[in-house]
Every structure is written in C-alpha cells, then in structure tokens.
Amino acid sequence: xxxxxxxxxxxxxxxxxxxxxxxxxxRRARRILFGCAAxxxxxxxxxxxxxxxxxxxxxxxAKFTEMTRGASFEQTVTxxxxxxxxxxAPDHAxxxxxxxxxxxxxxxxxxxxxxxxxxxxxxxxxxxxxxxxPGIRSKLKPMLEILAGIPTIVYGYFAIxxxxxxxxxxxxxxxxxPLGNGLLxxxxxxxxxxxxSLTSIATSMxxxxxxxxxxxxxxxxxxxxxxxMVSSISEDAMSAVPDDLRNGAYALGAxxxxxxxxxxxxxxxxxxxxxxxxxxxxxxxxxxxxxxxxGFNANITTNPFDEIMTMTAYMVSMARGTxxxxxxEYQSLFAVGLVLFVMTLVMxxxxxxxxxxxxxxxx
Amino acid sequence: xxxxxxxxxxxxxxxxxxIDLSWEHRKNELxxxxxxxxxxxxxxxxxxxxxxxxxxxxxxxxxxxxxxxxFFTQDGSQEETRAGFKGxxxxxxxxxxxxxxxxxxxGVGSAIYLEEYAPDSRITRLIxxxxxxxxxxxxxxxxxxxxxxxxxxxxxGPILIAGAVALGLLVMPIIIVxxxxxxxxxxxxxxxxxxxxxxxxxxTIRRVVLPAAIPGIMTGxxxxxxxxxxxxxxxxxxxxxxxxxxxxxxxxxxxxxxxxxxxxxxxxSEHFIHLAAVGxxxxxxxxxxxxxxxxxxxxxxxxxx
Amino acid sequence: xxxxxxxxxQADDQLITTDIQHAESTRREQPDQTVLEARxxxxxxxxxxxxxxxxxxxxxxxxxxxxxxxxxxKSTFLxxxxxxxxxxxxxxxxxxxxxxxxNVYDEDVDPVALRRKIGQVFQKPNPFPKSxxxxxxxxxxxxxxxxxxxxxxxxxRGAALWxxxxxxxxxxxxxxxxxxxxRLCIAxxxxxxxxVILMDEPTSGLDPVAASKIEDLIDELVEDYTVVIxxxxxxxxxxxxxxxxxxxxxxxxxxxxxxxxxxEDPEDDRVEDYITGKFx
Ligand SMILES: Nc1ncnc2c1ncn2[C@@H]1O[C@H](COP(=O)(O)OP(=O)(O)OP(=O)(O)O)[C@@H](O)[C@H]1O
Ligand SMILES: [Mg+2]
Numbered sequence: 001x002x003x004x005x006x007x008x009x010x011x012x013x014x015x016x017x018x019x020x021x022x023x024x025x026x027r028r029a030r031r032i033l034f035g036c037a038a039x040x041x042x043x044x045x046x047x048x049x050x051x052x053x054x055x056x057x058x059x060x061x062a063k064f065t066e067m068t069r070g071a072s073f074e075q076t077v078t079x080x081x082x083x084x085x086x087x088x089a090p091d092h093a094x095x096x097x098x099x100x101x102x103x104x105x106x107x108x109x110x111x112x113x114x115x116x117x118x119x120x121x122x123x124x125x126x127x128x129x130x131x132x133x134p135g136i137r138s139k140l141k142p143m144l145e146i147l148a149g150i151p152t153i154v155y156g157y158f159a160i161x162x163x164x165x166x167x168x169x170x171x172x173x174x175x176x177x178p179l180g181n182g183l184l185x186x187x188x189x190x191x192x193x194x195x196x197s198l199t200s201i202a203t204s205m206x207x208x209x210x211x212x213x214x215x216x217x218x219x220x221x222x223x224x225x226x227x228x229m230v231s232s233i234s235e236d237a238m239s240a241v242p243d244d245l246r247n248g249a250y251a252l253g254a255x256x257x258x259x260x261x262x263x264x265x266x267x268x269x270x271x272x273x274x275x276x277x278x279x280x281x282x283x284x285x286x287x288x289x290x291x292x293x294x295g296f297n298a299n300i301t302t303n304p305f306d307e308i309m310t311m312t313a314y315m316v317s318m319a320r321g322t323x324x325x326x327x328x329e330y331q332s333l334f335a336v337g338l339v340l341f342v343m344t345l346v347m348x349x350x351x352x353x354x355x356x357x358x359x360x361x362x363x
Numbered sequence: 364x365x366x367x368x369x370x371x372x373x374x375x376x377x378x379x380x381x382i383d384l385s386w387e388h389r390k391n392e393l394x395x396x397x398x399x400x401x402x403x404x405x406x407x408x409x410x411x412x413x414x415x416x417x418x419x420x421x422x423x424x425x426x427x428x429x430x431x432x433x434f435f436t437q438d439g440s441q442e443e444t445r446a447g448f449k450g451x452x453x454x455x456x457x458x459x460x461x462x463x464x465x466x467x468x469x470g471v472g473s474a475i476y477l478e479e480y481a482p483d484s485r486i487t488r489l490i491x492x493x494x495x496x497x498x499x500x501x502x503x504x505x506x507x508x509x510x511x512x513x514x515x516x517x518x519x520g521p522i523l524i525a526g527a528v529a530l531g532l533l534v535m536p537i538i539i540v541x542x543x544x545x546x547x548x549x550x551x552x553x554x555x556x557x558x559x560x561x562x563x564x565x566x567t568i569r570r571v572v573l574p575a576a577i578p579g580i581m582t583g584x585x586x587x588x589x590x591x592x593x594x595x596x597x598x599x600x601x602x603x604x605x606x607x608x609x610x611x612x613x614x615x616x617x618x619x620x621x622x623x624x625x626x627x628x629x630x631x632s633e634h635f636i637h638l639a640a641v642g643x644x645x646x647x648x649x650x651x652x653x654x655x656x657x658x659x660x661x662x663x664x665x666x667x668x
Numbered sequence: 669x670x671x672x673x674x675x676x677x678q679a680d681d682q683l684i685t686t687d688i689q690h691a692e693s694t695r696r697e698q699p700d701q702t703v704l705e706a707r708x709x710x711x712x713x714x715x716x717x718x719x720x721x722x723x724x725x726x727x728x729x730x731x732x733x734x735x736x737x738x739x740x741x742k743s744t745f746l747x748x749x750x751x752x753x754x755x756x757x758x759x760x761x762x763x764x765x766x767x768x769x770x771n772v773y774d775e776d777v778d779p780v781a782l783r784r785k786i787g788q789v790f791q792k793p794n795p796f797p798k799s800x801x802x803x804x805x806x807x808x809x810x811x812x813x814x815x816x817x818x819x820x821x822x823x824x825r826g827a828a829l830w831x832x833x834x835x836x837x838x839x840x841x842x843x844x845x846x847x848x849x850x851r852l853c854i855a856x857x858x859x860x861x862x863x864v865i866l867m868d869e870p871t872s873g874l875d876p877v878a879a880s881k882i883e884d885l886i887d888e889l890v891e892d893y894t895v896v897i898x899x900x901x902x903x904x905x906x907x908x909x910x911x912x913x914x915x916x917x918x919x920x921x922x923x924x925x926x927x928x929x930x931x932e933d934p935e936d937d938r939v940e941d942y943i944t945g946k947f948x
Contacts, residue, residue: 022566026564026566030480032472033476036468036469037473037476037490038490039473040473040539041489041490044496047500047504047505047508050507050516120404123397123402128402131398132402150593150647151594151595151650153625153643154647155412156628157640158411161628162412227405245794247794248795249810250752250783252784252807253782253784253807254780254783254806254807255390256394256395257390257391258810262806266797266798281499285501287501287503288595316503319600319602337504341504344500344501344504345496348495348496351499352492352495382785384781
C-alpha cells in the first residue's frame with residue numbers, strides 16, 4: 001500500500017505532535033502482525049527440523065539434538081538398505097528396512113488415480129468451460145464442490161463398505177471368474193503356445209478373489225476424490241483463455257471440438273498441468289481413503305486385486321501399534337514422513353512453477 | 364482464386380454442398396457426449412457414495428437396532444451394542460473451538476500483514492511462496508509435527524491441545540488465503556477516505572478495512588473449520604484413537620468424530636460398520652450446517668454491499 | 669486525440685475528394701454481382717433492438733465500407749453475416765440475409781460451413797498462441813485440408829507479411845508487432861481461401877504506418893475476395909471502399925451507395941452531418 005507521513009511543516013504536524021501515540025500504535029501493530037506472518041514460515045521450518053531430527057534417530061540411533069548434548073550414535077539403518085531394500089517390516093521380529101514396497105504402494109495408487117482423475121477431470125473441465133449451458137453449469141459445479149468437500153474418511157468408508165465388497169467383488173465373481181472359465185475352455189481347445197498363454201490368463205482370472213482391501217479400490221477412490229481438483233482448476237484456466245481466440249477460430253469455420261482441443265486446451269495447458277500436479281500431490285499424501293481401501297500389506301505386486309500398503313498407511317499402522325517411542329521401529333515413522341514430505345514438496349514447487357507460468361501468460 | 368469457378372448465381376441448395384461437414388459434426392457430437400459421460404461420472408459417484416452411506420445408516424437403525432438416542436448419549440465402547448458417539452461429538456466440538464482460537468488470530472494477523480503492510484520485498488515473496496507450499500503439505504505431516512513437537516517433545520501426551528495444534532496449523536493457510544481475498548475486496552477508495560481524515564494505517568485497518576472485510580473473513584474461517592472437523596489423519600498421528608470417554612477438558616485424552624468413525628470402519632464386524640455409517644451421517648450433518656452458515660453469511664452481506 | 673482531429677478537419681475534407689478520385693480510377697471494371705443481401709433484417713439483444721429493418725446488397729469483388737457512430741450496430745451487422753451472433757445467447761435475428769441467394773438463417777445452413785466461406789478479421793489482433801506457421805495453417809487444418817509450405821507462403825505473401833517473417837515462421841505469433849499480428853490474422857483468414865472477408869475496424873488499434881499497409885493490402889485483396897469493412901475512420905472508408913453504407917444510432921441503415929456519392933452528395937441530411945463531423 002501507499003507510504004505514510006508526507007513531508008510536514010510546522011510544529012503541530014511534525015513528528016512528536018498530536019499523532020505520535022497513534023503512530024507508535026501503528027508501528028506496534030505492524031510488528032505483531034509481522035510476527036503472525038513469520039509463524040507460517042516457522043511452521044515449515046519446524047516440519048523440516050522435526051522430521052530430520054527424528055529421522056536421524058532412526059538412521060543413527062540418536063537425534064541431532066541429542067547428539068549435540070553428547071549422545072553416542074551408531075548407524076542403525078544404512079541408507080543403502082533404506083533406499084534399495086525390497087522388504088519393509090521395521091516392527092517385525094526379523095526387521096527389514098527397505099522402503100521400496102511402500103513407495104511402490106504410494107506410487108501405484110498415485111499413478112492409477114491419475115489415470116482416473118486426469119482424463120475425467122479434464123473432460124469435465126472442457127465440458128464446463130466450452131459446452132455446458134449456464135443452467136447445467138450451475139448444477140454441475142456445486143455437485144463437484146460437494147465431491148471436493150467430503151472428508152477423506154468418508155471416501156475410506158465408501159471404499160471399505162462399497163467399492164471393494166460390492167463393486168469389485170461383484171466384478172470378480174460375476175464377470176472375471178466366469179469369463180476366465182470360458183476362456184479356459186477356449187484355451188484348452190486351442191493348440192500351441194497361443195492356447196497355453198490363453199490358459200494361463202484364464203487361470204489367473206479364475207483365481208481372482210477380492211479380499212478386504214485391494215489396490216484397485218484405492219486407485220478408484222483416490223481417483224474419484226481428485227476429479228474435482230483437476231476439473232475446477234483446469235476449468236479456471238480454460239475460462240481465462242480470452243474469447244478473442246475462440247472467435248478467431250470459429251470465424252475460420254472451426255467446430256466446438258476444434259476450438260476446445262486445438263485452441264483452448266493448448267492455450268491453458270500450463271494451468272491444466274498445474275491441476276494435474278496438485279492432484280498427484282494430493283494422492284501421494286492421501287491417508288484415510290487409501291488406508292481403508294488398499295490395506296496394510298507391504299508388497300510389490302502387479303495384481304490390482306492384491307492388498308498393498310502406502311507410506312501413509314504405514315504411518316497410520318505405526319500410530320495404531322504399540323511400539324515404544326524412541327525405538328528404531330517407532331522412529332521409522334519420521335523417516336517415512338520425511339520421504340513423503342519431500343515428495344509432496346517437489347510436487348508443490350512444480351505446481352507453483354506451472355501456476356506462475358500460466359499467470360504470466362494471461363495477466 | 365476460389366470464385367473463378369463459381370461465377371453465376373448458385374442454386375441455394377447446393378451452395379454449401381462442396382463442404383462436407385457431416386463427419387466434423389459427428390466428431391463434435393461424439394466428443395460432446397464423451398464429455399457429458401465424463402462429467403456424469405463424478406455426479407454418479409457422488410450419488411453412489413451418498414446412497415451407500417444413507418442405506419447403511421438406515422439398515423444400521425433398523426436391522427442393527429442402533430438407537431439414535433443412545434448413540435448421542437453414550438460414550439464409545441469396545442462392545443458393539445453399547446458403543447455411542449457422545450464422547451466423539453463433544454471432543455470434535457471442543458477441538459473445533461480450540462482450533463479456531465489458535466488459527467484465527469494468527470491467520471487473520473498474517474493476512475493483514477501480507478495485504479496491508481508487507482513491502483514488495485524478498486521476505487514477503489518468501490512468506491507468500493511458503494504459504495502456497497504449506498497449503499499443499501499432506502495433513503498427516505501436520506500430525507507428525509504435533510506428535511514430535513508437542514506430544515513427545517513437550518511431553519503433554521495425546522490430549523486435545525495437541526490435536527488442536529495439528530489442526531490449527533493445518534487450516535492456517537486456508538484462513539490466511541481467504542482473509543487476504545476478503546481484504547483485497549475492500550476498495551482502495553475506502554482506505555484513502557480514512558487516510559484523508561488523518562488516520563494511521565492501523566487505525567484505518569481496524570476501523571474501516573476489517574469491519575468491511577469481516578463477513579468474508581468469517582465465511583472463510585467457517586469453511587476452514589469445516590475442513591478441520593473432518594480431518595482424521597493428523598488426529599490419528601497425535602494418538603487420538605482408542606479413547607472412548609468424553610473428554611473433561613482441553614488437557615484430556617480424546618477421540619473425535621472422524622477418528623471414532625475410522626475405528627469403527629476398520630473393524631471386521633458388520634455392526635461396527637453400520638455404527639460408522641451413522642457416525643458419518645452425523646459428521647456430514649455438521650459439515651452441512653457449517654457450510655450453510657458460511658453461505659448464509661456470504662449472501663447476507665453480499666446483497667447489502 | 670480529439671484536438672488534432674478538429675484542427676485537421678478541413679484539410680481532411682479535401683483529402684476525401686482526392687481519395688475518392690483515386691478509388692474511382694482504380695475501380696475494377698466488372699458487372700456488379702450481389703454476393704450478400706439483407707432484406708428487412710432485424711437484430712435484437714434480448715429486448716433491445718440493435719438493427720432495424722436493414723436492406724443492403726453487397727457486390728462481389730468490391731470493398732464495401734460500413735460506417736456510423738459508435739453503438740449503431742456495425743459489428744452486429746458484420747456478425748450476422750457469418751453467424752458469429754449465434755454465440756451470443758441473447759441475440760435474435762429476424763428477416764433475411766442471403767449469401768449467394770441462400771438465406772444463411774435457413775434451418776439447413778451450417779454456420780460452420782458458412783464461416784469457411786466467409787472469413788473474418790477482428791478489431792483487436794488475436795493471433796493464436798502458436799507459431800506463425802501454425803496460425804496460418806490452422807484454418808486449413810480444421811477444414812480438413814492439408815497445409816503445405818506453399819500455402820503458408822501464399823497466404824503470408826497475400827497478407828504482405830512474407831518478407832518480414834519468412835525467417836521466423838516457427839516463432840510465436842505473439843512476438844510480432846501489433847500491425848504484423850493483424851496482417852498475420854489476415855493471412856490466417858485468407859489461407860483457407862474464403863469468398864468474403866469481413867473486417868471489423870481492423871486498423872483501429874494500429875499506428876498510421878501499419879494502418880496504411882493494411883489499407884494497401886485491402887486494395888489487393890479485393891482482386892480475389894469480397895471485402896466488407898467496418899471503420900470509424902471516414903478518410904479510410906473514402907480511400908479504400910467502392911460502396912459505403914452508413915448506419916445511424918438505433919440501428920438504421922440510412923444511406924447505401926457508391927462511396928463517391930455518399931461522401932460528395934449524401935441524400936440524407938443526417939448522413940451529411942455525420943460525415944462532416946457535426947455529430948457522431
Ligand atoms: N453481446 C451483446 N449483448 C447485448 N447487447 C449487445 C451486445 N453486443 C452489442 N450489443 C448492443 O447492440 C448495439 C450495437 O452494438 P455494436 O457492437 O454492433 O455497435 P458498433 O456499431 O459496432 O459500435 P462500435 O463502433 O462502438 O464498435 C449496442 O447498443 C450494444 O449495446
Ligand atoms: Mg463494433
């Protein structure tokens with residue numbers, strides 16, 4: 001805002017005059033308010049510090065803060081094991097500290113959910129910004145806002161009470177298993193390697209049974225909950241594309257399809273990408289829905305009907321568990337948290353870069 | 364060029380016959396239906412979700428004989444037939460009030476600083492960029508922070524204050540951003556009018572800008588609290604689990620509505636699942652009311668301006 | 669710059685006459701063939717009527733200028749011709765507007781097809797945020813025609829832009845100057861080879877040098893196309909057009925004739941007042 005205190009003359013209107021008290025109050029207020037704003041920066045620093053400090057005690061048996069006070073330390077978990085190990089079970093009788101399985105779990109959910117949310121969210125955004133009549137828009141948008149406002153625990157419930165036991169079990173029992181049986185007959189009738197490969201596909205389809213948790217359920221539920229993020233931010237970006245460009249294309253005899261895909265989408269692409277990254281970042285950090293949907297079994301699998309474990313689900317299981325504070329298995333919580341935080345941080349910075357680019361283009 | 368071949372008045376009906384657009388239009392129609400189908404997907408999922416919750420709620424009341432009266436008057440319990448929601452509801456309300464106290468003043472203060480005072484400097488840009496990043500930090504990380512710094516660090520244990528710290532830090536960026544928007548909506552002419560009467564910046568903010576922005580700030584704060592009341596992961600990290608009692612004060616252990624719902628939903632028993640559905644209906648009712656209040660405030664003051 | 673305008677008003681009057689002589693001498697000797705014809709055309713935006721019972725016949729291979737005070741419906745009329753008005757929800761069109769004797773508002777007319785025959789250049793240059801080449805080929809591509817380098821060169825030459833951009837075809841269209849951008853938009857419009865080109869104040873955002881380039885260009889374009897141009901600049905209308913239509917506030921077409929007669933001997937007193945700057 002503008003600067004205060006213009007040049008003044010005369011005793012009444014110079015410093016130390018009638019307004020002195022008010023000006024002091026103003027300076028005081030400014031300092032206090034700056035303190036408030038500084039708290040937000042301190043929060044980030046605190047997150048970093050706390051995660052690093054506690055992760056140190058996971059890797060070295062003592063926190064940095066304890067080391068400065070002279071605590072002895074020894075390497076308890078090597079970085080090689082942590083980053084390349086294939087088994088994750090810090091609280092097991094035979095502990096293993098390879099984070100890959102739960103990183104896999106998180107990435108499998110994230111990538112899968114992106115395949116759901118990005119096409120559907122983008123299509124919804126194009127529909128809202130280019131095709132929908134104002135009447136339909138005014139109905140569709142609030143529904144997407146509701147979808148975005150539903151707590152994640154409710155999505156988790158939806159997964160464990162409906163998607164997995166009803167939708168996916170039904171799919172397995174009434175579609176995939178019978179289909180497998182059918183294919184098996186075809187496969188055994190066919191000669192040679194083609195028959196063999198068909199038979200093996202058929203057997204695996206017959207073998208599908210859906211347990212309490214599944215990767216696919218997690219993908220679906222996280223995909224559904226990130227649709228509104230993609231659609232609303234992408235739509236904002238598309239609506240910011242000036243009508244001049246649309247008119248230019250229509251005047252050349254372009255159809256709405258041409259205008260949407262060849263003018264509007266390319267022109268808003270950095271804003272659209274920002275929405276994708278935000279959705280991905282959200283999926284990485286998503287906790288309750290994946291915990292209730294995908295389960296607690298840290299394994300690397302290609303079967304979408306298997307139970308898996310994400311980093312966040314591991315953290316929940318530790319919080320529910322009985323490990324004593326300060327033990328290696330308890331401190332693994334923070335090592336995983338640090339990895340998670342860094343992953344989302346990278347996403348957020350990327351998102352920021354795309355958002356900035358979009359604003360430069362259109363403001 | 365083009366018209367060389369087309370001199371003479373053409374028959375109106377064959378005028379556009381050299382342009383075959385049927386495929387173009389079919390493509391466009393196809394695309395439109397594809398978009399409609401995609402848009403409906405979200406709507407259908409929302410309907411399915413609500414339908415599932417409501418039917419489970421209903422069968423919970425009828426087939427599992429969950430009495431709403433007992434649900435609201437009894438604490439949680441390991442025994443499915445005796446489990447109620449009272450402790451969780453009260454914990455959530457207390458948690459919300461404490462979160463509001465913690466986040467509101469600091470959040471609004473930060474926003475005022477950033478909008479009204481902050482010079483266009485490096486530090487300001489750092490604060491703004493940091494804010495954008497904080498808004499994207501997963502909620503579970505705020506739980507970790509509170510766990511390490513407050514629960515274990517200070518050593519106060521898994522009590523309501525610890526939960527409120529986690530939720531307060533979590534919603535702070537939301538409150539700041541919505542307050543900034545509300546302040547930005549106050550026209551500069553209003554500020555200049557105040558300066559012209561010899562008011563200092565702080566006087567102007569307190570007497571003119573804040574009163575004009577307060578409906579927007581309240582709306583944003585209520586929406587932020589609505590977000591906080593449904594947050595589960597930070598509370599689980601803080602250790603708000605497995606407690607069934609009604610908390611007696613801010614220093615008591617607790618389990619709030621969403622953590623209680625999680626606890627029930629994670630049980631294999633069908634009865635517990637249906638208890639979770641009843642709990643979800645209660646939680647969604649809270650959200651519904653809070654959003655309603657926020658929308659009411661917004662409309663009420665929007666029309667006045 | 670209103671002060672300058674009044675100062676130069678009288679000098680301009682003389683200029684107009686010489687301009688008209690120039691236009692007459694270069695008038696293309698062809699029998700007038702009507703391409704576009706409006707009969708009793710009314711346009712409404714919701715309750716407000718923007719055009720009232722307009723009758724006009726626009727000849728082929730001529731430049732027809734549309735002038736009139738702000739808000740009299742010039743842009744509205746232009747948008748009627750290629751049905752860009754369809755995109756405005758509250759807009760309603762009554763009466764007849766024919767393109768080669770076919771009413772463009774008939775049920776069976778496809779506005780997309782219509783716009784492939786009638787191109788448009790807008791007031792504000794609006795190149796797509798794509799390369800120069802992609803801007804030029806866009807129209808051809810959406811119309812399903814393959815675009816060759818020759819097409820690009822031909823269109824850019826046609827828009828008198830080729831020499832300035834031939835080495836930077838892959839740089840963004842947005843990197844050009846305002847006048848170049850507008851010529852790029854003209855290249856974009858002529859690349860798919862339409863029959864009519866509509867221009868809505870194409871030079872109003874440009875400096876005099878850039879504007880005169882576009883004027884020269886229009887003179888050449890009319891060899892191949894029919895040009896309908898809206899302008900606020902009466903000297904420009906006099907310089908470049910063969911026919912002039914004058915709309916006045918309320919959406920009435922009050923005068924339509926050869927440019928020379930409109931400027932030298934208008935039938936309607938209000939038109940005389942408008943042209944000599946007494947109002948508008
Ligand atoms: N999209 C619209 N919605 C409603 N009314 C409109 C719209 N466009 C134009 N009008 C109205 O129609 C009338 C004619 O507008 P038009 O843009 O055709 O005028 P114009 O002669 O081109 O003016 P100018 O010289 O300022 O460009 C005006 O009264 C205007 O307010
Ligand atoms: Mg106009």
